[in-house]
Amino acid sequence: MGASGEIDVRLDRVSKRFADTTAVDDLTLEVERGEFFSLLGPSGCGKTTTLRMIGGFEEPTEGTIELGGRDVTDLPPYRRDVNTVFQSYALFPHLTVFENVAFGLRRKKVSKAEVDRRVKESLVLVDLPGYERRKPSQLSGGQQQRVAVARALVNQPKLLLLDEPLGALDLKLRKQMQLELKRIQQEVGITFLYVTHDQEEAMTMSNRLAVMRHGKIEQIGAPEEVYDSPATEFVAGFLGASNLLEGEVKEVAGGIARVLVDGGAVLRVPEARMHGRGVSRVRVGVRPEKIRLVADEGEASSARNSVTGTLRVATYIGVSHQFTVDGPGGRTLTVYQQNMGTDPIPAPGSGVRLEWEPEHTFAVRPSEPLAEWEEEQ
Amino acid sequence: MFFFLVPMVTMLSLSLQTCNQVTLACHLTWSWSNFPDQIRQYHSQFANSLVYGSLATAIDLAVSYPLAYWIAFYGGRRKNFFLLMLLLPFFVSFVIRTLTWSFILADQGLVLGTLKRIHLLPGSFHVLASGTAVVAGIAYNYLPFTALPLYVALERIDRRVVEAAGDLYASRIAVFTRVILPLTIPGIFASFLLTFVPAIGDYVNAAILGGTNNYMIGNVIQDSFLVYSNYSAASALSAILMAVALIGIFAYARVLGGRTIEEYI
Ligand SMILES: Nc1ncnc2c1ncn2[C@@H]1O[C@H](COP(=O)(O)OP(=O)(O)O)[C@@H](O)[C@H]1O
Ligand SMILES: [Mg+2]
Numbered sequence: 001m002g003a004s005g006e007i008d009v010r011l012d013r014v015s016k017r018f019a020d021t022t023a024v025d026d027l028t029l030e031v032e033r034g035e036f037f038s039l040l041g042p043s044g045c046g047k048t049t050t051l052r053m054i055g056g057f058e059e060p061t062e063g064t065i066e067l068g069g070r071d072v073t074d075l076p077p078y079r080r081d082v083n084t085v086f087q088s089y090a091l092f093p094h095l096t097v098f099e100n101v102a103f104g105l106r107r108k109k110v111s112k113a114e115v116d117r118r119v120k121e122s123l124v125l126v127d128l129p130g131y132e133r134r135k136p137s138q139l140s141g142g143q144q145q146r147v148a149v150a151r152a153l154v155n156q157p158k159l160l161l162l163d164e165p166l167g168a169l170d171l172k173l174r175k176q177m178q179l180e181l182k183r184i185q186q187e188v189g190i191t192f193l194y195v196t197h198d199q200e201e202a203m204t205m206s207n208r209l210a211v212m213r214h215g216k217i218e219q220i221g222a223p224e225e226v227y228d229s230p231a232t233e234f235v236a237g238f239l240g241a242s243n244l245l246e247g248e249v250k251e252v253a254g255g256i257a258r259v260l261v262d263g264g265a266v267l268r269v270p271e272a273r274m275h276g277r278g279v280s281r282v283r284v285g286v287r288p289e290k291i292r293l294v295a296d297e298g299e300a301s302s303a304r305n306s307v308t309g310t311l312r313v314a315t316y317i318g319v320s321h322q323f324t325v326d327g328p329g330g331r332t333l334t335v336y337q338q339n340m341g342t343d344p345i346p347a348p349g350s351g352v353r354l355e356w357e358p359e360h361t362f363a364v365r366p367s368e369p370l371a372e373w374e375e376e377q
Numbered sequence: 378m379f380f381f382l383v384p385m386v387t388m389l390s391l392s393l394q395t396c397n398q399v400t401l402a403c404h405l406t407w408s409w410s411n412f413p414d415q416i417r418q419y420h421s422q423f424a425n426s427l428v429y430g431s432l433a434t435a436i437d438l439a440v441s442y443p444l445a446y447w448i449a450f451y452g453g454r455r456k457n458f459f460l461l462m463l464l465l466p467f468f469v470s471f472v473i474r475t476l477t478w479s480f481i482l483a484d485q486g487l488v489l490g491t492l493k494r495i496h497l498l499p500g501s502f503h504v505l506a507s508g509t510a511v512v513a514g515i516a517y518n519y520l521p522f523t524a525l526p527l528y529v530a531l532e533r534i535d536r537r538v539v540e541a542a543g544d545l546y547a548s549r550i551a552v553f554t555r556v557i558l559p560l561t562i563p564g565i566f567a568s569f570l571l572t573f574v575p576a577i578g579d580y581v582n583a584a585i586l587g588g589t590n591n592y593m594i595g596n597v598i599q600d601s602f603l604v605y606s607n608y609s610a611a612s613a614l615s616a617i618l619m620a621v622a623l624i625g626i627f628a629y630a631r632v633l634g635g636r637t638i639e640e641y642i
Contacts, residue, residue: 083544
């Protein structure tokens with residue numbers, strides 16, 4: 001199920017300060033009903049804090065939070081039509097799977113027969129029927145994860161908050177649970193607000209995502225949009241490998257900007273992909289898989305962007321070739337090229353030309369240099 | 378195991394011997410009659426032990442739980458400081474501590490003497506030499522044994538589990554009764570054992586705060602050993618005390634519902 005256009009979650013200029021840190025900094029965000037929306041960012045950027053404020057576990061220092069059009073800023077968690085799947089699950093260790101899932105219904109004094117029916121239904125939904133009598137300690141990580149999802153969904157909330165729900169699982173199980181969660185979301189059709197630091201996970205699962213850094217949102221958009229036209233240097237780097245060249249905007253005409261990059265070439269950038277318009281110094285980028293690498297001979301096609309450089313390393317990884325090229329202005333560029341088995345591979349040390357379509361070019365706003373703790377991400 | 382078994386076996390065999398009270402020579406006579414004889418003779422001290430021990434344990438649990446709860450959940454960065462404050466009085470020797478209380482609460486001592494002088498209390502009022510004083514003394518002296526296991530149990534509860542309960546519509550009371558209390562049952566059990574077992578065997582509090590009318594079985598055992606040198610009687614009493622403690626423990630474990638402790642952890 002896709003978005004409906006109706007706003008389900010609205011954060012208006014929300015900030016959260018702890019004693020010595022600003023965890024969330026003047027954040028404004030709208031999530032539509034039925035959306036699978038992700039908050040993506042390195043650890044410590046304020047994702048959990050944002051989610052906890054929406055869940056009601058943390059009070060914003062400033063700003064308001066609306067759910068379904070109602071201001072809930074001051075309401076405790078149990079007065080909000082929201083349930084949470086916690087980081088590391090937080091199942092009740094002393095209760096069986098059945099009682100874990102039934103917990104919310106019992107607090108709401110739902111009749112015994114209905115508790116029975118709805119718990120069974122939820123366990124079927126997460127593909128765990130027959131596990132009712134087990135204790136959480138007798139389940140694998142993936143099964144505990146499913147119980148946590150069932151325990152939240154059984155209450156039929158309007159909004160489900162998930163905080164890195166797959167963080168503790170190994171890669172294979174992670175992939176499987178990603179599909180599973182996506183299926184569940186489509187089946188129940190409620191809004192999922194999903195927190196992760198894994199860009200691939202956010203891109204595969206979300207309708208839209210927000211990239212966060214230092215408590216602020218750097219960009220909001222559909223995965224393709226954010227990947228293909230990143231707004232900032234940080235987003236460009238966080239969502240995958242990218243090649244950035246610095247340059248000077250020379251002219252903007254007919255929806256196309258011409259940028260003279262340091263070291264010579266003039267690159268064309270669609271105006272719609274010029275983030276941070278109005279500045280003259282910009283960083284122009286292109287994703288490695290959009291580039292075609294050829295030997296530097298003959299005329300470059302004038303319809304394409306192209307730069308020349310020296311091939312440093314050629315790595316063969318089966319499905320593709322990966323090239324590292326010393327480009328203009330001393331910048332290192334990366335190229336992924338599908339292994340078609342037809343193109344000749346230039347020798348390292350030789351001159352090469354990199355070509356790509358102007359519409360695959362973007363320009364980003366500069367970000368402050370990455371802090372050390374971010375680089376390991 | 379060795380250090381546990383040797384005194385046990387020695388004690389049990391002593392309790393079945395007959396001793397010459399002058400030469401102190403003992404020989405095994407399988408005198409089972411030691412047991413009923415001792416119970417008959419000292420049943421009121423047995424009763425005192427059980428009543429005082431149970432009351433003191435109950436008081437300790439009732440006082441420690443909120444205290445430990447508060448430190449574990451609201452202690453913040455000063456948790457260790459609060460724990461230290463709780464334990465500080467207990468760095469002083471057990472006997473000295475109890476003696477200090479007997480001075481403070483003496484009939485004409487610091488507190489009662491002053492209150493009597495300004496006629497807030499009748500001249501005949503006394504605290505010492507009463508069962509209440511013994512229970513209070515035991516409760517005071519064993520408080521750390523109750524508070525610490527409870528604190529550990531409360532401290533190790535995952536805060537997100539508590540939040541999850543709130544997220545699932547549990548009121549504050551329901552969070553406590555449905556999540557926190559069940560998760561601390563092993564801690565309560567440990568606290569109970571560590572307090573109740575030494576409390577029923579205690580003799581210092583009764584000797585110092587209780588006067589002669591409130592003897593507990595520990596006092597009888599001590600007198601038999603040290604004053605009358607009646608080793609077999611003393612051993613028999615100890616064995617009975619141990620049996621009572623064990624029965625109490627098993628009864629308590631049954632009340633827990635036949636579930637094993639591990640299931641709660
Ligand atoms: N209860 C708290 N007290 C103090 N600082 C906190 C608290 N919770 C989070 N922070 C700080 O706020 C920042 C954001 O944390 P968090 O929201 O957990 O980030 P993320 O989930 O993106 O990893 C971090 O610098 C963290 O140390
Ligand atoms: Mg987090």
